[in-house]
Amino acid sequence: MLNRVILIGRLTKDPELRYTPAGVAVTQFTLAVDRQFSGSKEEREADFIPIVTWRQLAETCANYLRKGRLAAVEGRIQVRNYENNEGRRVYVTEVIADNVRFLESANREGGGQGRDEGASGSTNASGGNRNSGSRNSGNNSDPFADDGRPIDISDDDLPF
Secondary structure, eight states: OOOOEEEEEEESSOOEEEEOTTOOEEEEEEEEEEOOOOSSOOOOOEEEEEEEEEHHHHHHHHHHOOTTOEEEEEEEEEEEEEEOTTSOEEEEEEEEEEEEEEOSOSSOHHHHTOOOHHHHEEEETTSOEEESSOOOTTOTTOTTTTTTSOOOOOGGGSOO
16 A cells, blocks of 8 residues: 655745644644646646644754745645534544655745755655755865856756
């Protein structure tokens, strides 16, 4: 059996960071994910997916994600239920994220061309950072040494 979800979308508001009575960090936010559209109607529709992150990932998301930022979320779908104040059973479907990648920098100067460390790596549920390449400032042969400059890539060249 398999329960994996990968979403790319924009946050609808700033993440809400809370702590459980045991002191475990939990963050909730909603990701607006565009739907593919077909036909003559050119209006875009979106799904608003609730996302939950735990522990170090929750604190990282609360510190670096903001309303409107583009993010990729990988996790699993969870359905939970509870009884509300009126005695009715309420079902909640949400994505429990174990990996969040920040796809835009915190300082989006010049149309989002700036970068920061939070945007270049992803944080997994164990709290570690994974970067796509190592940064060695003492090595002049590093092809990514000038990675602060904008790169001109068309949307057709992207694999997603």
